[in-house]
Amino acid sequence: MPVLSLAEGLLTGNINLLKLPQADGGLSVEAVRCMLEIEPELADYIYIFDTPSSDVVTLQRLAALCDGIITWGGDAAIEAVRRFAPVGAKLIEWGHRLSFAYISGYEDEQLELRALAEHIIQTKQLLCSSCQTIFLDTEDMEQVYAFCEKFLPYLEEASRRFPQEGIEETAEQTLRRYLDEMVQAIQGRAADTRVYRGEFCRLEACLDDNLVLSGLFGNCPVKRLPAARMLPVLRREKGRLQTAGLICAPERRLALAQRLMCCGLVRITRAGDMSESLCGEAHDGEYPLRRYVRIVEVEP
Incomplete structure (x- = not known):
């Protein structure tokens, strides 16, 4: 799931701060390595942190840098993110269904x-x-x-x-x-x-x-x-x-x-x-990429 969120962040042109999950086992790092082999220029858009969830101070410092915070997990994980997320940061939550x-x-x-x-x-x-x-x-x-x-x-x-x-x-x-x-x-x-x-x-x-x-x-x-x-x-x-x-x-x-x-x-x-999916189908009632962008109007 972290790599999926990373891919969505890259598709929408965002700089991505990726916190590794506890039981990742090196999967996310290996996936990122494969991405960079294909497209080295993506390196400027990916930053990986092996920060434990118990290190709230560091997580707060990372959250303060972000316009949006993506979290996957159960109610406890989502509630924990809500507690340290700064005012004004968009919360993008994907929980169990x-x-x-x-x-x-x-x-x-x-x-x-x-x-x-x-x-x-x-x-x-x-x-x-x-x-x-x-x-x-x-x-x-x-x-x-x-x-x-x-x-x-x-x-x-x-x-x-x-x-x-x-x-x-x-x-x-x-x-x-x-x-x-x-x-x-x-x-x-x-x-x-x-x-x-x-x-x-x-x-x-x-x-x-x-x-x-x-x-x-x-x-x-x-x-x-x-x-x-x-x-x-x-x-x-x-x-x-x-x-x-x-x-x-x-x-x-x-x-x-x-x-x-x-x-x-x-x-x-x-x-x-029930578990069939269609290309372009919404995810949990949302089109995820819309949540990773904002609309800016510039008058010429």
């Missing part, structure tokens, strides 16, 4: 459920645009249970078609699954969750309606969220919402898409296309 599937009827049930299952398995739910939770447009918990029984074979089929790459991923998936179950038991939430186990996948029918990060690698919670309650529930995660994979009857698609937009979603796609 949550995406989900919303189901309210079907256009082609088998095709749409198969596409959603393949999306979940192929992305391993590791992307900001990956489905982390499946919401059903219902108040009836029995419909949630019925959906899990119906959808689990699709998820198993996708798991067989797109198997894990090695024993490391299988081990990580197993550890995550049992860790989640231990946490639920310790916190007393096990009684609120009905688990549907499949081959290298799992669904959890949950009583709550919170949008949460899934257990990844084919582990997905399924929850109730009637369209009438969509706004207050999803606005709890305002600023973190990205993609909604919408499955519904054709005549309801426009109304539900408009409701999702009001909740703060910036991408609404078919469920199987």
Whole structure:
């Protein structure tokens, strides 16, 4: 991510002060070295600092030199930058995002459920645009249970078609699954969750309606969220919402898409296309290069 921001800064003609992340492992420096081999004149526009995040004084001195500060990370990282950023500096924040599937009827049930299952398995739910939770447009918990029984074979089929790459991923998936179950038991939430186990996948029918990060690698919670309650529930995660994979009857698609937009979603796609991207598409509802420039009007 630091190198991506650096490239955007270079494209917009900025001088870039690059703070190396803690776990960079030399990747950013090597990428910059390759850039300079191709175009040595870029050296005047790139300055790299291996400054720890705990050295607030040095970070404040660097921030004072800048017209804009770009940060990638979670809430804690972004909040830390806000604390030392000088007044007048533009903050360009890229944080973690949550995406989900919303189901309210079907256009082609088998095709749409198969596409959603393949999306979940192929992305391993590791992307900001990956489905982390499946919401059903219902108040009836029995419909949630019925959906899990119906959808689990699709998820198993996708798991067989797109198997894990090695024993490391299988081990990580197993550890995550049992860790989640231990946490639920310790916190007393096990009684609120009905688990549907499949081959290298799992669904959890949950009583709550919170949008949460899934257990990844084919582990997905399924929850109730009637369209009438969509706004207050999803606005709890305002600023973190990205993609909604919408499955519904054709005549309801426009109304539900408009409701999702009001909740703060910036991408609404078919469920199987949640992680597909187009050339020139916005990033988290923004065109990044516009944030790296300012408009100056000069009268002749």
